[in-house]
Amino acid sequence: MTSPRIRVERLTNVQEIRSFRKHLQSLTKRLHDSPYDPSVWIRRSDVLLSMGYPELATGDAYKALILIRKSRNPRSGLAARVNHHLAIYQPSTAIRNEPQRCIAEENAMLALAQALLQANCLQESLDYALLAVTTYPKNRKLRSVLAIVQSAYDHDQIESEMDENLGVMNALEECEYRRSGHVLSQSYPWMKPDLFSRGADLNTSLQRQILRASWSQCRLEQSTIREGMPLEDRSEGLSEVFGVMAIEDIARKEMLLIDHTAACAVDDPMDRCSCCCGLLAASSVHAKCCSARYCSRFCADHALATYHLAVCGKDLSQFEKAYRKNLATPEKAADELLFLRVLAGAVQQSAAHPLCTPFVKQLTAMYDGNKHQPFDCKTNIIGTFKMLTCLGVDIFANHNFDTWVLQTLRARIGNNAREYSIDGHAHIAINPLYSFFNHSCEPNVKWEDDKSMHSSSIRMHTLRSVTKGEELFINYQEELSKKPYLERRKILRQWLGSDCQCRRCVDEEVADRLGQEIKFPSVLSRY
Ligand SMILES: [Zn+2]
Ligand SMILES: [Zn+2]
Ligand SMILES: [Zn+2]
Numbered sequence: 001m002t003s004p005r006i007r008v009e010r011l012t013n014v015q016e017i018r019s020f021r022k023h024l025q026s027l028t029k030r031l032h033d034s035p036y037d038p039s040v041w042i043r044r045s046d047v048l049l050s051m052g053y054p055e056l057a058t059g060d061a062y063k064a065l066i067l068i069r070k071s072r073n074p075r076s077g078l079a080a081r082v083n084h085h086l087a088i089y090q091p092s093t094a095i096r097n098e099p100q101r102c103i104a105e106e107n108a109m110l111a112l113a114q115a116l117l118q119a120n121c122l123q124e125s126l127d128y129a130l131l132a133v134t135t136y137p138k139n140r141k142l143r144s145v146l147a148i149v150q151s152a153y154d155h156d157q158i159e160s161e162m163d164e165n166l167g168v169m170n171a172l173e174e175c176e177y178r179r180s181g182h183v184l185s186q187s188y189p190w191m192k193p194d195l196f197s198r199g200a201d202l203n204t205s206l207q208r209q210i211l212r213a214s215w216s217q218c219r220l221e222q223s224t225i226r227e228g229m230p231l232e233d234r235s236e237g238l239s240e241v242f243g244v245m246a247i248e249d250i251a252r253k254e255m256l257l258i259d260h261t262a263a264c265a266v267d268d269p270m271d272r273c274s275c276c277c278g279l280l281a282a283s284s285v286h287a288k289c290c291s292a293r294y295c296s297r298f299c300a301d302h303a304l305a306t307y308h309l310a311v312c313g314k315d316l317s318q319f320e321k322a323y324r325k326n327l328a329t330p331e332k333a334a335d336e337l338l339f340l341r342v343l344a345g346a347v348q349q350s351a352a353h354p355l356c357t358p359f360v361k362q363l364t365a366m367y368d369g370n371k372h373q374p375f376d377c378k379t380n381i382i383g384t385f386k387m388l389t390c391l392g393v394d395i396f397a398n399h400n401f402d403t404w405v406l407q408t409l410r411a412r413i414g415n416n417a418r419e420y421s422i423d424g425h426a427h428i429a430i431n432p433l434y435s436f437f438n439h440s441c442e443p444n445v446k447w448e449d450d451k452s453m454h455s456s457s458i459r460m461h462t463l464r465s466v467t468k469g470e471e472l473f474i475n476y477q478e479e480l481s482k483k484p485y486l487e488r489r490k491i492l493r494q495w496l497g498s499d500c501q502c503r504r505c506v507d508e509e510v511a512d513r514l515g516q517e518i519k520f521p522s523v524l525s526r527y
Contacts, residue, residue: 024051028399038063038104039085039107042104053404054116055119056403056407058112058115058116058403061112062382064107064111065112068101068105105136109129110132112128113125113142113145114145116377117152119375121375122149122152122153124377126146126149129142176332179378181375184373185366185372186369203220206362207219209432210244210257214257217257218244219244219247221242222241243436244436244437244471245470251465254462256445258450258457258458259433260457261276262430263359264428264456265335267330267331267333269320273294274294275295276294276456277455285300290312295455307344310344319336319390322383333426334419334426334427338417339387339413343384347393353405354401354405359430363415366495366496380407418430431458434447434474437473437474438473439473439495440473441480443473444462445474446474485508485512488505
């Protein structure tokens with residue numbers, strides 16, 4: 001659904017914003033000291049919801065619920081710590097102190113149902129509100145929230161009768177579509193600049209990577225592509241928009257660059273290289289430590305250096321099976337497996353913040369102030385917490401993996417990963433250098449998958465001769481080139497955050513205004 005069903009009220013009063021921020025800081029500090037205290041998670045959930053971050057409020061409320069449930073299980077390692085906070089010191093008096101636990105549970109359920117409602121997850125909000133009222137029928141607050149959720153849900157059901165998208169879906173897709181919500185994609189104001197700006201070290205390392213991958217034919221430089229973009233279209237890291245420039249004259253049809261994949265996933269990883277998703281030949285390379293197999297020594301070494309240590313010996317098939325069974329489309333399954341891979345990389349490189357792990361730091365998200373990100377509790381919160389727990393992360397005590405970090409990671413991946421299909425299987429890959437090439441609807445470079453072994457690496461070659469110092473552009477989506485400029489711009493907004501200002505778009509806009517004929521660029525007829 002493109003428009004939000006529930007509009008989140010933005011805070012506008014400066015005084016109020018300051019007060020909420022202060023409150024948020026102090027609760028976050030308390031969570032550093034007492035990560036297993038459900039009441040602090042509930043309070044922070046309330047503050048985050050008031051600040052207009054229902055996705056983060058959902059994460060905190062759900063953490064509170066997990067803690068409360070664990071406190072009932074004497075075999076859980078966390079029970080004693082949570083019970084300490086719930087003021088239940090003696091396990092033998094647990095039953096006598098049950099009322100305190102119930103109050104915390106009522107509050108957590110209330111916070112969760114409200115946060116999910118604001119996140120447009122109407123089905124999940126209704127499910128939790130119903131569960132809460134069934135468990136605590138006497139709680140008036142819960143009953144009134146259930147009434148609000150039910151009315152929003154019913155209203156949405158009537159509205160959705162006019163939703164054309166539903167007509168073409170099968171039952172599972174429809175169920176998934178109705179279940180999933182969406183939240184505003186945004187840069188969180190407390191994120192420190194060093195978590196997204198590209199420092200001098202990174203620039204040097206990127207320059208080295210791109211020179212090596214292109215046999216010194218091109219280098220990174222400040223791009224001029226976004227000059228004149230309105231200020232409100234600013235995105236994370238906008239101050240440093242790079243472009244790729246030719247260092248020398250390059251002839252037509254020259255091989256320009258090979259961009260090896262940084263992370264990728266396929267909906268069904270059977271018989272695939274667990275590093276590049278390429279097909280495994282008989283000569284595949286076995287990992288020394290476990291049963292993982294790779295297509296080449298290059299992939300085996302890359303996996304070991306970047307993420308394998310975090311997954312070695314862990315059974316991840318539970319995720320693969322669950323995604324194939326529960327998620328409506330193979331693309332969504334691939335998305336989640338890629339997220340798992342990125343998290344594994346962050347866990348292995350735990351000396352760095354997850355947003356600063358080698359290739360993740362290179363990625364930028366696109367926030368235009370109106371873009372909505374898909375969001376639901378089952379995938380974004382429950383599924384992600386399970387992944388982290390499986391990777392050995394304490395989701396309560398390790399604040400490096402706080403929900404805002406996870407959402408930022410998802411936004412960066414969403415803006416940079418490319419999806420494609422081979423033999424009916426959904427693939428998704430992040431190629432770190434390819435994302436530095438800016439888009440033009442009249443590109444001078446063509447990119448394509450490295451067809452050998454179905455690897456997710458990208459090969460690039462020039463479409464026409466290029467002169468020294470010229471910026472090199474690719475086409476972000478091949479099907480775009482045949483569409484009229486207004487349609488292209490509409491589609492491109494998801495990556496560019498504003499209207500495409502490439503030469504072809506600008507020329508076509510002028511021609512359109514003057515009522516002139518629009519010519520198809522000759523360079524594209526050779527595509
Ligand atoms: Zn491989
Ligand atoms: Zn291993
Ligand atoms: Zn354009």
